Amino acid sequence: MKSSGWKDLKRFYSLETSQKFLYQQYEKRSIQDANQQAYKNCERFIYFLKHGHTFYEQAAIAPLELKPILLFYGMAQLLKACLLTVDPYYPSQTSVLAHGVTSRKRKKQHYRFSKDEVKIQRNGLCMHVLKHLFHLNGLEDERFTMIHLLSKIPEMSHILEFQKQPSTLVKVEKDNGMMIQDHIPLLYNMSAERFIEYFEFHTSWKLKQREAKKLAFDVSLEENPAFATHLHYDLEANQWYIPSTRDSFLGIPEIISHYLLMYNLSMIARYETEWWYELLSQYISDDYVMIERYMEIAEEKFPAYIMMLLEEKTKKTSSKWN
Template identity: 40%
Template sequence: MNKDLVWKRLNLYQSADMTQKLLNRCYKNIQIDNHEIKSYDNCYPFIYFLQHGEMYYSQAEHAPIPIKPVLLFYGLIHLIKACLLSVDPDYPESTSVLAHGVSSRKKKKQHYQFMNDEIKIQKMGLCTHFSKKMFHVEHLEGEKIIMKDLFYQIPELDDCFTFNNECNIIHILKNNIEYAIPLSILDQYHLTLDSFTRLLKDKNAISIQTINYNKDYIIIKSTNEDTPLLPFRFHLTKNSFCLPNKQAKYMYYPELIIHYLLLYNLSMIARYETEWWCELIKTTPTNDYPFISTFLSITAEKTPYLIFKYLQSKL
């Protein structure tokens, strides 16, 4: 689905009547008192968050790279706030959830590389709040994360990794309810077939009917055509599903969290590390630039798509 179609689909929510019905349904499902009143109260804030988010993305499309991260980050924040209203009718209940909820290194070291940079998730703020409310992901506070580890979880960066003789994903062949996963994944994950099957079952990634294998693939037949859940990810540009090339705890982070954290750090650098940021863009001295520029192109399309899919799941 291209970005123009995604925004057209998101624009369908810019109707007070439709949005009120959506929010009312969401609130009833989570047993909110006075759900109908709250759905009326929140339908216009919901619409305005989507409108503001789209404006930031629209400006980012035509903006030079130096300011793209700032525009995309604030655009994503507004889209996330719209989604939050579908699960948290009292948002923002306090000022503590308005902060970004992430911190970065204040002073960049000599020979700084973005790929090796680190951020820390704070106890309070938007990051932990939307992670918990939207995805039921908890205990993120205090987590220190390296940027390259986040890049590994972006499927569409596969060409960048391949160019650098690395691999971040394993492509999956999917045909209706059948999945063909390269058998080599067992070596990559250091698992037996039984252990790998348990991993998928424990995470409810696929509703497994049968599982077999041949010399090249693990063949899984699902009980339905539902979209597979984490650790599976969707490669937007190749319209296919994939798995991370190696096991890591971030493989279970919903992709909106991954994009939020990367955009946070890039936006902070664009605002407060002007000298390094401009040198990176003008002289491209390291591998950082191709990864960052490619990621900015990806996130401009992928995050609205992820927001659309999230809201679609509420219908």
């Protein structure tokens, strides 16, 4: 499942390839004048990808103090490229140009990043991506704390465990579907029957087979971690996870978690300069280790997930590519 991210995204740096790709996406959605729209958008699609790449290249050589700003704007450019695959008229109105997220403007005394929160706004890029790319609604004004977002990124688990943060993920096996150990329903305070019913209701999963000490599920599209909301993937360890309790579900794909986290970090880097430099120069709290490790992960994982998202779209139209 490991992806090389930018190396793979460069496949789209061709007007011929991008136009054909966009045409197939638009035709599949019965968009009027699909060929004309693809011709109009193929340059913009490439430029969004390349601009995102430039931000990431600069982030790779930038000091830690500036990384969140560069990474956040890089993420926004990549999401805009993805939006063009489903919404040829983006941006059709100025309201979708805003970031679409808000955070506490002034940090309180004894501020801790892990306890801070962000809120998804009704308009803006974030909500537009949720609706058009992931078909998720009802998340307007939803609030998320930083620790809840971080805890759903499996690569963060070692740091969070070391800092005695409660575990919110549990490993599952991928073997022609997802194999869940029979002790996991107990973590949900459920019988196996209720657990099966719960997952089938809240996800696209379907029970395939009950084996000795295991439940085998078909998970279809959710095997692609770029789309998954109830399944989490460790890109470094090639390991899959599900939330360890009912209360651990976030209901958003990891791509959005990264966007929310990096938005808040970029705002802190821009507007909370005193706290930011104290953290980075004086190592005043566990937040430093957490933030540094997170940015390391996001630098590699977000572009890889964007490629997985685009790759899923090419699979669905692969028969037309010949």
